Amino acid sequence: MNDSLIIFDTTLRDGEQSPGASMTKEEKIRIAKQLEKMRVNVIEAGFPAASIGDFEAVQAVASTVKDSTICGLARAVENDIRRAGEAIKPANSGRIHTFIATSPIHMEKKLRMSPDEVVERAVWAVKLARQYTDNVEFSPEDAGRSNPDFLCRVIEAVIEAGAGTINIPDTVGYNVPEQFGALFKHLISNIPNSDKAIFSAHCHNDLGLAVANSLSAVQNGARQIECTINGLGERAGNTALEEVVMAVKTRQDVFGIDTQINTQEIVPASKLVANITGFAVQPNKAIVGANAFAHESGIHQDGVLKHRETYEIMRAEDVGWTANKMVLGKHSGRNAFKTRLEELGIVIETEQELNELFVRFKDLADRKHEIYDEDIQALVTDNNTVMTENESYKLVSLKVSTETGEQPQAQVTLWVEGDEVQATAQGGGVVDATFKAIESMVNSGASLELYSVSNVTNGTDSLGETTVRMEKAGRIVNGQGSDTDIVTASAKAYINALNKLKADPQKAHPQSV
Incomplete structure (x- = not known):
């Protein structure tokens, strides 16, 4: 193991904690299959105790992915560990990742536990997790601000209890590379049984140092990196998988190790995650940015x-x-379309879903001559055409008018809770008018926090993809919509966000008490 760097992807868990980045079970499966195709070693699929939906999503990923280890996160709490154990049961290879805080401020202010109690709870949690799998990972939360000698004590005890991976998180992104690397060197040198575990780094990017800190950890003995696609994650994000992987691959002279990652799948993974979450990649982003x-x-x-x-x-x-070469066109048949969906790792549950998606594909092909993989991914993500039982609103029709010197106007027809409703509004532009017309019918009470537009592929006939971020009573959601007409895409994104706000309350945060 020491000559290979294990890539532990937590896009589906820590990445999903970005405000508004929640994913459905089907979306998690799509991303997990792409991660498997990329040969990611470990996929942290979620926090099973957070909600029934998250439990089912982890279980579904565990049932679908065959080549990667599937991991479930659990606090050092009995219900969390048992839920994680049940969720990963279908996996060919399953792991439970349990954690408890070890920094003085967390132990005193959050846990209200003494150091002795924390050690006892950590050992107990690892032993309970071992009842479900031999593959147990332990994290001392906020290790970057913990006392090194106390970390040695905790880690020695959990390794003795059966933890095979020890993850050192810089939970608040406070460390700098020299300091973080020195911590790994200290732990590995001073813990008597450190040779019985793989040491891992999990860094946050609050100071823009997540990748640098992770690489410093590797130079000082870490052999697993926890990271996310596009650096997705709460606050300023996590270590970017693509940057760590290409750094060790490009600078073999410095690191002397490599990963098992199929690097040619990095950009497709980046585009898929951006498409599903609505978090666009900045053009100058390393490796996966359009200008890279x-x-x-x-x-x-x-x-x-x-x-x-x-x-x-x-x-x-x-x-x-x-990877975005043209694969289909207006003359492509249903079977060719279905085959391409399967090649992209997109699972369609029913014939009705496939038929509806094929109709949308043909409609797009009539408007856009060349259909790329990104277009197909966007079609699947944009689920605003068909109203499901979980949705309260659906776009029926949209008519806009704009003229130099005149105020833009939009006429929108929606299905609202089963009834067809129509409204007309004026605004500063046609998108503004469209949003005002929708709001006059639904009265959501939500505020629009962000509106962004990007093209899925090149050309003026490209699918336009829009993202809106909305907030209501402290809950934040992202809505996505795509169409060759950017105003229609905007309306779809707004309605998608409204449906998410109307759905079940936001799930629990894994670090909440």
């Missing part, structure tokens, strides 16, 4: 044309930037 391999400077362009390595240390093809 673009050269504006004439000097750089000239150098790359003469010899690529003058200004490029990686090949765009190696991380999957050639």
Whole structure:
């Protein structure tokens, strides 16, 4: 194990804690299958005790994924551990990840437990988790602000109890690389049974140092990195999987280890996660940003044309930037469409769903000559065409008018709780008018926190993808919509967010008491 870096992806758990980034069971399965295709070692699929929905999602991922280890998170609480154990039961390889805080401020203010009680609870939690699986991971929460000697005491005890992976989290993103690396060196050197466990790093990006801290941990003995696609995560996010993987791959001279990751699946994974969560990737984002391999400077362009390595240390093809080639068109049949869905890891449960999706595909093909994988992913994510039993609102029709010197106007027809309702409104633009017309019918009481637009692929006939973020009574949701008409896409995104606000309350946070 020491010559290979284990990649532990927590997009489906910690990444989902980004405000508004909650995923459905079906969306988690789609992402999990892509992670499996990428050869991720461990997939943390969720926090089973948080809600029935999260339990079912972890269980579904455990039943679907065959090649990666499926992990469920659990506080050092009996119900959490038992729920996690039940959820991962269908997995070919399952892991329980249990944690308890060890920093003085957390023990005193949050847990209200003494250090002795924390050690006792940690050992008890690991032993209980071992009743369900031999693969148990333990995290001393807020390790980055914990006393190193106390960490040694806790970790030695949980390894003795059967924990095979010890994860050191920089929970609040407080550490700097030299300090974090030194902590790993201290722990591995001073814990007598440290050779019986794999040490792992889990870093948050509050100071923009998550990747740097993780790599420093690797240089000091860590052999597992916990990370997310696109660095998704609460607050400023987590360690970005794509950056860690390509750093150790590109700088073998420094790290001397590599991962098992199929790097050509990195960009498809990035686009899928962005599509499902509505968290767009910034153009200058390392590895997966649209400009990551673009050269504006004439000097750089000239150098790359003469010899690529003058200004490029990686090949765009190696991380999957050639993966969006055209696969289908308006003459493609239902079977070809179904086959491509399967190749993309998209599971369609019923013939009715497939038929409805195929109708939408043909409609798109009539408006857009070239259909790319990203277009298909967006079609599946955009579920606003068919009204399900969990949805209260559905877009029926939209008519807008705009003219220089005149105030834009929108006429919107919705299904609202089974009734067809229509409203007309004016606004600063056609999107503003559309949102005002919708609000006049639903009276949600929610505030619009963010509105963003991006193109799924290149060209003026591209699907436009919109994201809206809405807040009501402290609850934040993201809504997504896609269409070749950006105003229609905007209406779909707004309605998608309204349906999420209307659905079940937000699930519990895994670090809540």
